[in-house]
Amino acid sequence: MSKAPQIQIPAEDLTRQYQQIRWEIAAAMDTVLPSGKYTLGPVLEKFEEEFAAYCGVKHCVGISNGTEALHLILAAMGVGPGDEVITQANTYVATSFAINYVGAKPVFVDIEPEFSNMDVDQLEAKITDRTKAIIPVHIYGHPVDMDPLMKLAEKHNLYVLEDASHAHGATYKGRKIGSLGHAAAFSFYPSKVLGAYGDAGAAVTNDDEIHRKLRMLRYMGQEVKHTHEVIGYQQRLDPLQAAILSVKLRYLDRWVDQRQAVAELYNELLADLPLDLPQQADWAKHAYYMYTVRLKEREALYDYLSAHGIGSQKIYATPVPLQPCYRYLEYSEEDLPVSVKYANELLCLPVFPELRADEVAHISKIIHQFFEREVK
Ligand SMILES: Cc1ncc(COP(=O)(O)O)c(C=O)c1O
Secondary structure, eight states, X not given: OOOOOOOSBOSOOSHHHHHHHHHHHHHHHHHHGGGTOOSSSHHHHHHHHHHHHHHTOSEEEEXXXXXXXXXXXXXXXXXXXTOEEEEESSSOHHHXXXXXXXXXXXXXXXXXXXXXXXXGGGHHHHOOTTEEEEEOBOGGGOOOOHHHHHHHHHHHTOEEEEEOTTOTTOEETTEETTSSSSEEEEEOOTTSSSOOSSSOEEEEESOHHHHHHHHHHHBTTXXXXXXXXXXXXXXXXXXXXXXXXXXXXXTHHHHHHHHHHHHHHHHHHHTTSSOBOOOOOTTEEOOOSSEEEEOTTHHHHHHHHXXXXXXXXXXXXXXXXXXXXXXXXXXXGGGOHHHHHHHHHEEEEOOOTTOOHHHHHHHHHHHHHHHHHHHO
């Protein structure tokens, strides 16, 4: 039996970063563990203040994960049964599951071909008198073109909730992602651009009322302890994770720049190949959560890379509305042509801040070999 090839360069490697900051992480743990305070408290509040300031917004509420941040923001916006929320077909299921959690109906638009983001031009046709909110997703780390979207939302009196789970540190016309809609949800899942060492998330907003409700909703509906104003949830961010995130937040801009450097090197080394490379608008700073290439022979390149010890990822290989759980919504491939095409062609190459230039060169060499082999 032939042995599976050993992966030498993984699609993502979190251990390298940990080794660089392990003493700072240990010191941060030491601020929490001896304190005896293992939920809420000053360490969490400190991170919330720091992350709000980083995003350029008034408030941050630490929540147990990104999915719950989306869910609780929709609840705080008052979205519920009978309402509709529009999002994009190309995202992680968490975006639309959050809509289901509040009892509303997810409505999907296709993506635009340049950045794989929500096609804002398709939104207006989907707006009905039940529509309450729009959730744009800054997919792979590239911002959605927010100005026309916000204009449309204002015209129809809709909330905009940014799903910023891929885009920590990205900017739109110089403004930080997370500060552009009425609220934003972040995931700090370990592999994210800013990742915790376990599940973690946050909601950010400039809206005082959304902030007040979020604080109640994440902790059993309480504004004052033991008085449960509303049916709430047990979805706080742990101070241990908050302490880790405070350390890592100090490095975030540097890590985004390192991701950008990796992307620029790939762009240069892969430029002459018949591959679609990721674009960055002149109004955007891409966070490069993913470095995405597109090609018809996606499956063959995936296998070829893995046979040569290189990890890559196919996300998201099935557009969300075509997942079995959404059969009841009756979307077909014809409704979402760009999402379907990209779902079949997209491959994410390794990208993380600690990926070395010689590794990017090696990966690029193997991709060149793949195309040379194809034409023989
Ligand atoms: C676009 C998007 N939204 C939401 C989430 C949910 O975040 P979490 O895994 O922290 O619940 C993710 C996580 O992968 C995501 O990629």
